[in-house]
Amino acid sequence: MKTNINHVIKLLGDHFNGNPWIDVTIMGELKKLSAKQAAYKPGGLNSVWEIVNHMISWRKALIGRVMGKPVKYSDDNFFREVKDRSPEAWKKTIAELKKSQKTIISFLQKQEDELLETVSPASGYTFYELVEAILLHDAYHTGQIVLIKNFIQLTIDNHAKAHKG
Numbered sequence: 001m002k003t004n005i006n007h008v009i010k011l012l013g014d015h016f017n018g019n020p021w022i023d024v025t026i027m028g029e030l031k032k033l034s035a036k037q038a039a040y041k042p043g044g045l046n047s048v049w050e051i052v053n054h055m056i057s058w059r060k061a062l063i064g065r066v067m068g069k070p071v072k073y074s075d076d077n078f079f080r081e082v083k084d085r086s087p088e089a090w091k092k093t094i095a096e097l098k099k100s101q102k103t104i105i106s107f108l109q110k111q112e113d114e115l116l117e118t119v120s121p122a123s124g125y126t127f128y129e130l131v132e133a134i135l136l137h138d139a140y141h142t143g144q145i146v147l148i149k150n151f152i153q154l155t156i157d158n159h160a161k162a163h164k165g
Contacts, residue, residue, distance in 0.1 A: 004113040008131050009105055015138055016101050026055075026097070026138060029145045035090035039082055042151045046079055051141050051148075052093055054078045059100035062134045065122045066107060104134070 014020040017027035030038075030052065038049040046054070057078035061071040082089075108131075116128035123130065 001113050004116050005111055009108050026142050035087040037152055038090050039085040048145050048148050049082045050079055055141050056097050056100050062130055063103055065120050070122050
């Protein structure tokens with residue numbers, strides 16, 4: 001039976017680019033950002049781009065754990081400075097995020113509910129806990145992305161008012 005797997009797949013899809021109860025999706029927040037906006041670091045904090053790369057890295061870690069592979073952790077928690085800030089590089093980052101989503105969903109679609117209660121030998125957590133963790137992680141960082149986008153817009157608005165004079 002696939003009742004729980006299908007529920008998890010729906011949650012992952014809704015939060016990624018569907019219709020979640022929070023009315024905010026990862027792709028909905030990212031689709032209108034330019035590379036310049038995505039690379040902007042408000043007050044020295046992480047940029048949206050760095051957050052997205054961090055999310056991709058942890059999604060890859062989830063995929064590895066679910067497939068029983070050991071995960072190599074990073075001292076920087078997968079937050080790395082973006083070197084290439086071109087529009088093409090931003091599109092590539094978004095494509096990589098979409099690929100991570102497709103990989104997770106494709107893997108889960110081939111599974112039965114029993115998988116969710118199985119403990120991953122690579123982590124000691126059940127597969128359900130791992131998938132739930134990625135949902136929570138994505139929701140947390142989507143909130144950060146919303147805040148940074150609002151800050152960018154506020155900065156633009158204040159700049160326009162200051163020069164309207």
